[in-house]
Every structure is written in structure tokens, then in C-alpha cells.
Amino acid sequence: MDRQKTIMIVEDTEMNIDILVEALQDEYELIVAINGAEALELAEEQKPDLILLDIMMPEMDGYEVLKRLKETSELNHIPVILLSAITDSDSKFKGFSLGAVDYVTKPFEIIEVKARVKTQLKLEDARLMLEGQNIILEQKVKERTELIEKTNFATIYCLAALAETRDPETGQHIKRTQKYIRELALELRSNKEYEDVLTDEYIELLYKSAPLHDIGKVGVKDSILLKPGKLTDEEFEEMKKHTIYGGESLMVGIKELGEESFLTLAKEIALTHHEKWDGSGYPRGLSNKDIPISGRLMALSDVYDALISKRVYKGAFTHEDAKAIILEGRGTHFDPDVVDAFISREDKFIEIMEQFKDC
Known part of the structure; x- marks a missing residue:
């Protein structure tokens, strides 16, 4: 009643x-x-x-x-x-x-x-x-949106894990680099030049897209990808193509989902994380701020992790040794602002390195 x-x-x-x-x-x-x-x-x-x-x-x-x-x-x-x-x-x-x-x-x-x-x-x-x-209705939309986001990021990890099976020595590389890139972005947005770009939403998307930076390695031959010694010039040219392969593979998804999808940032990272501040990087030889901020942030995160990780062709560097190499590359390999952000957050980098050590 x-x-x-x-x-x-x-x-x-x-x-x-x-x-x-x-x-x-x-x-x-x-x-x-x-x-x-x-x-x-x-x-x-x-x-x-x-x-x-x-x-x-x-x-x-x-x-x-x-x-x-x-x-x-x-x-x-x-x-x-x-x-x-x-x-x-x-x-x-x-x-x-x-x-x-x-x-x-x-x-x-x-x-x-x-x-x-x-x-x-x-x-x-x-x-x-x-x-x-x-x-x-709002609750249903919220639940549906959360499900889509979970599906998107589960897809990211599945693809990243696929790339990792081709390069098993990377171990926890995916987790470490995505955490490094978030720390750098959080620090860099205190710089007024970046505060409008590095929003909470952008940083979260950056964090979740970062694992796909090396997805193009699935297209590189095992004889090159797993080679224990130094690559020849010809082999290195082939290895460099993993950035192109990654961008092209992610573009297939973008054509289906649209430019506003999460894959757009993932593609940008995959294509540009080996570009260098002075223009000597690859695949396009971009320089300075022609390199997207996502690529500049991943460049340092990726190099730092490569330095502190053991590989078949080298031992693991200490944090201090890796830091010295990064400082040496300030203004040549790396964006000076990104290096400064790294120095400000180096304690966090050490924590992440220790927490997600390779087994």
C-alpha cells in the first residue's frame, strides 16, 4: 500500500x-x-x-x-x-x-x-x-565503463606478456618501467610547462599503456632478439624495426577503435621511446620537443631498467652507475627536464627496483 x-x-x-x-x-x-x-x-x-x-x-x-x-x-x-x-x-x-x-x-x-x-x-x-x-542507468553505465576499461587493460597485459615470451630475460621489466614512467610524470607536472598535459587521467593512461612499448619485438627474429653477443650493424638495423612493428600492429587496433582509444598513446610510446633528445635516435630521428612527452618519459624509464637488469650480454649495473650514465646523457639522449625529474624521484626508482627484482 x-x-x-x-x-x-x-x-x-x-x-x-x-x-x-x-x-x-x-x-x-x-x-x-x-x-x-x-x-x-x-x-x-x-x-x-x-x-x-x-x-x-x-x-x-x-x-x-x-x-x-x-x-x-x-x-x-x-x-x-x-x-x-x-x-x-x-x-x-x-x-x-x-x-x-x-x-x-x-x-x-x-x-x-x-x-x-x-x-x-x-x-x-x-x-x-x-x-x-x-x-x-548511471550505475549500469559506470559498471559497463569499468568493465570496458578492465578489458582494455587486460588486453594490454596479454599483449605485453606475449612480447615478453620472446625476450624472457626482461622478467619484471614491464612492471618496473610502468611504475618508473608514472613517477617521472608525477614529478614533471610540477613544472608549469607540463601541468596542463600531465593530468591525472593522462598519467593513468600513460601508466597502463606503457607495457606495450616493446610489443614490436614479436616481429624480430629470435636469432637477433636472443643473441648473447653484440649485434652486427645489419642486425641492429633489424632490431630497431621493433618500434615500427609495434606502431603498425597497434595501428590495426586504432583503426577499429578510433583515434580516441587507449591504443593511440600506446602506439606513440612504441614508436618514439628510442628517439633521442639530440636527434640521433630511431626510427625517425626526432629531436627535442618534437618527441612526444610519452616517448621522452619512456626513453629514460626503459634505459634505466635495461641498465639495472642482467642480460645475456651484460651484468646488472648498480643504481649509482645507471644514474651516472643517465646524467651523462642529459641533453643528448634524454630530455633535461625528464632527467631532473628522475633525480628528484631516484629514491622511488630504487624502491621500485628493489620491490620488483627479477627472480
């Missing part, structure tokens, strides 16, 4: 109160207030479903009561029908502009009052139903 609706009558004339009570008491629970202050107090306590509010009251008129109701978050949704003997357009306009839903003139026509009350209560029920449906 539906709950009986509660209506508050705010009126300072006893005769008008009696008329309204007589008209409405059989269908609704009624609350009566004889002045504005009492009306606000009772509204706070009992949260009526609708308010019939007289305009012309002493001390605090109906306009002021209405204004205060609409300024109170717990009460501003309650529909208010104004009651008044004043019928000019300006008075009605003022009431509606303050948030009233209807306006009934005195002397009352009981049939009209009952009809307008019923109409406004039905409208409020419809509003509440729609609001509830919107909440459910």
Missing part, C-alpha cells in the same frame, strides 16, 4: 486554514504552520511531500520562506504551491522565479486546489521515479 502523502499548509488566516483542511484531510496527512519561521522548522522536521504557502504573512512573507526552502539542500526538492489574493503578473513571476511550481488565487476554489495538489504530487512522483531510473 502506498504511503499517505503529507501536505504542509502555511497560512496565517484561520478561515483559510479551515477551508484547506476540510478539503484535503480525507486524502492526505496534514501539517499546519501559521507563520514562516514555524513553517521552516516543521519542514526540516517532517519533510512534507508538498507545501501550500501563503504569500502575505507578517514578519516573514511567503517569498522569503520559499527562498530559504530552495536554499536548503534537504528541502529544495519539495514542490511549493503559492497561495495569494494578489493576481498581478509580477507577483506570480516572482514566485515562479524563486521556485514555486504553481500559484492558486484566493478565494479558493476547492476543486481547483485539490486538482492542482494532485497534479503536483503526481509530477513529483514521476520526477522521483525518473531520478531513480537515472541513478540505476
Whole structure:
């Protein structure tokens, strides 16, 4: 059974109160207030479903009561029908502009009052139903969006793991580099030049796209990728193509999902993380800020991790040795701002290195 609706009558004339009570008491629970202050107090306590509010009251008129109701978050949704003997357009306009839903003139026509009350209560029920449906819909959209994001990033890790099977000595390389790149980005955004670019959303996407930086290695021959000794010039030229292979493979996904997909940033990283600040990198020989910030951040993260990791062709460097090499490459291999961010966060780099050591 539906709950009986509660209506508050705010009126300072006893005769008008009696008329309204007589008209409405059989269908609704009624609350009566004889002045504005009492009306606000009772509204706070009992949260009526609708308010019939007289305009012309002493001390605090109906306009002021209405204004205060609409300024109170717990009460501003309650529909208010104004009651008044004043019928000019300006008075009605003022009431509606303050948030009233209807306006009934005195002397009352009981049939009209009952009809307008019923109409406004039905409208409020419809509003509440729609609001509830919107909440459910928003929750479903949120759940769907979260599922899509989880699917996207599960795909990223699956692809990254595939690349890692071709180069098993990298071990925890994926986890370390994505954590390094996030630390660098968080530090670099304190620089005013980057604060608008390195937003929380961008950094999170950067973090989750970073594992695909070497996806192109799946296209490199085992004889080159797993060679224990130094690569020949010809072999190195082939190895460098992993950036192109990565960009091309990710472009296939972008054509399906669109340029706004998470794969766009992943492609940018895959293509540019071997570019160098002085233009001597590959595959395009980009220099300075022609290299996207994502590529500049991954360049340092990737090199640092390669230095501190054991490979078939070399032993693991200490943090201090790796730091010295990176400092030496400031302004040639690496963006000076990114190197400065690295120095500011080197304690975090050491923590990550220790936490995600290769087994």
C-alpha cells in the first residue's frame, strides 16, 4: 500500500486554514504552520511531500520562506504551491522565479486546489521515479565503463606478456618501467610547462599503456632478439624495426577503435621511446620537443631498467652507475627536464627496483 502523502499548509488566516483542511484531510496527512519561521522548522522536521504557502504573512512573507526552502539542500526538492489574493503578473513571476511550481488565487476554489495538489504530487512522483531510473542507468553505465576499461587493460597485459615470451630475460621489466614512467610524470607536472598535459587521467593512461612499448619485438627474429653477443650493424638495423612493428600492429587496433582509444598513446610510446633528445635516435630521428612527452618519459624509464637488469650480454649495473650514465646523457639522449625529474624521484626508482627484482 502506498504511503499517505503529507501536505504542509502555511497560512496565517484561520478561515483559510479551515477551508484547506476540510478539503484535503480525507486524502492526505496534514501539517499546519501559521507563520514562516514555524513553517521552516516543521519542514526540516517532517519533510512534507508538498507545501501550500501563503504569500502575505507578517514578519516573514511567503517569498522569503520559499527562498530559504530552495536554499536548503534537504528541502529544495519539495514542490511549493503559492497561495495569494494578489493576481498581478509580477507577483506570480516572482514566485515562479524563486521556485514555486504553481500559484492558486484566493478565494479558493476547492476543486481547483485539490486538482492542482494532485497534479503536483503526481509530477513529483514521476520526477522521483525518473531520478531513480537515472541513478540505476548511471550505475549500469559506470559498471559497463569499468568493465570496458578492465578489458582494455587486460588486453594490454596479454599483449605485453606475449612480447615478453620472446625476450624472457626482461622478467619484471614491464612492471618496473610502468611504475618508473608514472613517477617521472608525477614529478614533471610540477613544472608549469607540463601541468596542463600531465593530468591525472593522462598519467593513468600513460601508466597502463606503457607495457606495450616493446610489443614490436614479436616481429624480430629470435636469432637477433636472443643473441648473447653484440649485434652486427645489419642486425641492429633489424632490431630497431621493433618500434615500427609495434606502431603498425597497434595501428590495426586504432583503426577499429578510433583515434580516441587507449591504443593511440600506446602506439606513440612504441614508436618514439628510442628517439633521442639530440636527434640521433630511431626510427625517425626526432629531436627535442618534437618527441612526444610519452616517448621522452619512456626513453629514460626503459634505459634505466635495461641498465639495472642482467642480460645475456651484460651484468646488472648498480643504481649509482645507471644514474651516472643517465646524467651523462642529459641533453643528448634524454630530455633535461625528464632527467631532473628522475633525480628528484631516484629514491622511488630504487624502491621500485628493489620491490620488483627479477627472480
